[in-house]
Amino acid sequence: MCTTCGCGVGQTRFNGKSIRTYRHSDGSLSYRPLTQSQAHDHSPELVDRDHATETIHFGTGIAGTHAPGISQERIVRIEQDILAKNNRYADENRHYLAEHGIFALNLVSSPGSGKTTLLVETLRMLSGKLSIAVIEGDQQTDHDAARIRATGVPAVQINTGKGCHLDAHMVGCAMQQLPLQDDSLLCIENVGNLVCPSGFDLGEAHKVVILSVTEGEDKPLKYPDMFRAADMMLLNKCDLLPHLTFDVDLTIGYAHRINPALPVIQISATQGAGMSAWIDWIEMECRRAAAARQSLKSADPALG
């Protein structure tokens, strides 16, 4: 790809091969003064040579970029993250959660990893120990929220329609509809998708990625962004291992290539193996969130 203007091939590959872009084929795009006869050629040799010998370089103008004929007075600097708005909502959520000592988890995985079963079992094991609320994200239906409510835990279902992930604004709206208690646990079950939810901060304390042993061992390598963004990995359905050829060590090794410090707990949500380690971790983190609220309160007595 042309590193000056970004045109050319993206990272999409077909059978491992880059696709050629059809963009900018009119040759009208350039960051440097061209004579009428010159086209903006994107063959690598020409780009390298031209860019290397130019006196006007990308990065020297007010804009940090340069394009011919642009009056610099007409450049408006923005310098904002594309997700700045989402991040502002996430900060608001995080601030609210901290003020109320609420420990929030964002559960992410591909569809079918057993997220909802894990959540139902988690709620059952924590019943009577912690106050809990749940936000469920799915494209359609409120089946998952109904499964949660059947355990006696309040749940709000967010249907994203065509959307592939929850965002911080949706979660903030859902939080307003829930009876959130001080020093409690909030579980957010994201839309089943290992790609998009990785980029959207919801204000949670941690993203927990769930991978089941009926999936491929190389999922951490195939979907690195999610395994990078997660602070905890649960390897689910481990009761099925005797019937499968799944290599646990290989998978954990792949996950650690993406995120070397990622803790991994092997569990079976249906049979209960490993669940106590997961529950202990949640309880410890909830106590930590509650203690942090107390220290916030003593620092600022105005806080409830």
Next chain:
Amino acid sequence: MHEMSLAENIVQLIDDAAREQQFTHVKTVWLEIGQLACVEKESLRFCFDVVAQDSIARQARLEIIDIAGQALCMRCHQTVSVASYYEACPDCGNIVLQMIQGAEMRIKELEVE
């Protein structure tokens, strides 16, 4: 299709800037996208074209500036170039790298009228 969400965010930031800085037409939008960011640039271009149709950026050209991935090797303490999260240090082979650049997704600036 989170590129569609990103495109919507871009158009929203442009609308906000237009109100604050009093411009009515956007000719060019410069984005900085890190090579490690979870963004498919061709998809983002496609989505931007669609989303910008009803905005002051409908005729805007989208320019994407690549930010190369860089990481600090935790063993040999060198700054190395990386194209993905699972690369090993090209000097010492260590796989524990701390990413220091390449996850950016920013609107840098606009050319406006």
